[in-house]
Amino acid sequence: xxxxxxxxxxxxxxxxxxxxxxxxxxxxxxxxxxxxxxxxxxxxxxxxxxxxxxxxxxxxxxxxxxxxxxxxxxxxxxxxxxxxxxxxxxxxxxxxxxxxxxxxxxxxxxxxxxxxxxxxxxxxxxxxxxxxxxxxxxxxxxxxxxxxxxxxxxxxxxxxxxxxxxxxxxxxxxxxxxxxxxxxxxxxxxxxxxxxxxxxxxxxxxxxxxxxxxxxxxxxxxxxxxxxxxxxxxxxxxxxxxxxxxxxxxxxxxxxxxxxxxxxxxxxxxxxxxxxxxxxxxxxxxxxxxxxxxxxxxxxxxxxxxxxxxxxxxxxxxxxxxxxxxxxxxxxxxxxxxxxxxxxxxxxxxxxxxxxxxxxxxxxxxxxxxxxxxxxxxxxxxxxxxxxx
Numbered sequence: 001x002x003x004x005x006x007x008x009x010x011x012x013x014x015x016x017x018x019x020x021x022x023x024x025x026x027x028x029x030x031x032x033x034x035x036x037x038x039x040x041x042x043x044x045x046x047x048x049x050x051x052x053x054x055x056x057x058x059x060x061x062x063x064x065x066x067x068x069x070x071x072x073x074x075x076x077x078x079x080x081x082x083x084x085x086x087x088x089x090x091x092x093x094x095x096x097x098x099x100x101x102x103x104x105x106x107x108x109x110x111x112x113x114x115x116x117x118x119x120x121x122x123x124x125x126x127x128x129x130x131x132x133x134x135x136x137x138x139x140x141x142x143x144x145x146x147x148x149x150x151x152x153x154x155x156x157x158x159x160x161x162x163x164x165x166x167x168x169x170x171x172x173x174x175x176x177x178x179x180x181x182x183x184x185x186x187x188x189x190x191x192x193x194x195x196x197x198x199x200x201x202x203x204x205x206x207x208x209x210x211x212x213x214x215x216x217x218x219x220x221x222x223x224x225x226x227x228x229x230x231x232x233x234x235x236x237x238x239x240x241x242x243x244x245x246x247x248x249x250x251x252x253x254x255x256x257x258x259x260x261x262x263x264x265x266x267x268x269x270x271x272x273x274x275x276x277x278x279x280x281x282x283x284x285x286x287x288x289x290x291x292x293x294x295x296x297x298x299x300x301x302x303x304x305x306x307x308x309x310x311x312x313x314x315x316x317x318x319x320x321x322x323x324x325x326x327x328x329x330x331x332x333x334x335x336x337x338x339x340x341x342x343x344x345x346x347x348x349x350x351x352x353x354x355x356x357x358x359x360x361x362x363x364x365x366x367x368x369x370x371x372x373x374x375x376x377x378x379x380x381x382x383x384x385x386x387x388x389x
Contacts, residue, residue: 003340003347008355009311009332012348015339016087021187021194023173024087028334030169030279037278037286041309044286048318049377053364061360062367063353067303067326068154068248068269070125074353075368076316077105079277079307079330080130080156080252084337085113085203089196091337091345093118098333098345100126102353107156107328110143111225113203120150128154130252132161133237134228139211140237144244155245156272157238160253163230165280235266242267250305253280255290257297260304270303277308277330288319295323313355320368321375 006012017025031038065075078099084091092114099106100123107128108119119127129147133140147155174180187194202218205225209216212224242249251263252272263271273291275284287308295304306319307328316327329352336348365371 003343012335012339016335021190023183026169032165032167033282037282040286041278044288045315050363050375051377056364058361058366061357063356065368073103076327078333079328080107080109081330081334082109082111088338094337094342094345096123096127098349102349111205115206128156130156132158133231133233135231148246154248156250156252158252160276160280239266257293260294260298264298264301268302273306274308291322313352314359316356317359320371
């Protein structure tokens with residue numbers, strides 16, 4: 001199958017799986033513990049339906065949305081995903097260029113394999129920066145200053161990784177330790193990926209290079225970064241980051257109404273309701289299930305966004321009807337870049353955009369400002385299971 005023949009996001013996943021070793025695919029696709037969180041994230045969308053309204057003029061659906069003083073062409077952006085250069089050389093740039101060309105935001109991971117300076121040059125209005133605090137807070141504060149000096153419009157602070165999580169797929173594959181023989185043999189069966197890896201070697205975590213010991217190679221920088229986690233992030237840190245950051249501040253990983261209210265009190269401009277793509281706490285609820293409670297708690301005090309489990313354009317609309325102002329996707333766009341490079345990244349963005357337009361027309365919603373909970377239907381069993389925090 002060629003990239004142009006991919007008709008949905010799962011087609012891109014299948015192509016990506018064929019291109020990379022199992023070790024790499026499992027790192028991207030996997031969750032933690034029993035991986036129940038992965039299933040819950042997607043099942044939360046499947047439990048909800050959209051109730052169409054007919055006899056409405058939907059000849060020109062308007063999928064644009066205003067967020068943080070800017071109008072975006074679609075109600076979704078690309079979530080931070082780390083280590084992209086290990087999966088596809090130059091993948092970070094492929095994704096921020098696809099976002100720029102589609103007029104949607106791209107969030108660069110703190111463990112990106114491209115420098116924030118390059119993103120700021122190429123996508124100055126579309127590139128945001130994600131921060132996970134380092135044990136050495138002076139590093140975090142310097143990263144904030146670097147991003148601020150570059151004019152990056154938004155800082156996204158991830159708050160939901162207090163300890164290293166139990167990623168059992170990675171452990172079974174020997175990632176972070178001694179690779180198994182099966183893992184090595186599997187890599188030999190992925191010649192395109194292997195050729196790229198042999199030619200270039202391990203990818204460098206560029207935004208950390210300046211803080212590691214002088215002359216460190218990519219593996220040594222990886223080890224330095226590993227030594228800066230976990231971090232013990234507190235509300236005092238958030239207040240400090242707020243004082244340092246001059247523009248839009250977003251907290252990513254909030255799942256509780258009381259934390260959402262506290263975030264508003266300390267000056268956060270937005271929240272991304274998230275369980276880290278089910279890669280941290282396996283028993284955490286799906287973001288979609290807790291979204292209405294957080295919306296009821298904070299209302300318009302902060303811009304409420306979400307990620308986790310989004311695989312279709314209909315999922316984006318369900319999230320918006322449930323209280324989100326914006327939605328982020330991680331794995332689907334990453335699979336696009338892994339499968340087909342720049343063309344694959346652009347294809348992932350286009351697929352989601354086209355699905356949103358079609359579903360908007362199908363449900364009788366000519367513009368997103370008309371989308372509300374009246375378009376949602378939940379079966380009685382699901383209503384009984386509704387999360388109350």
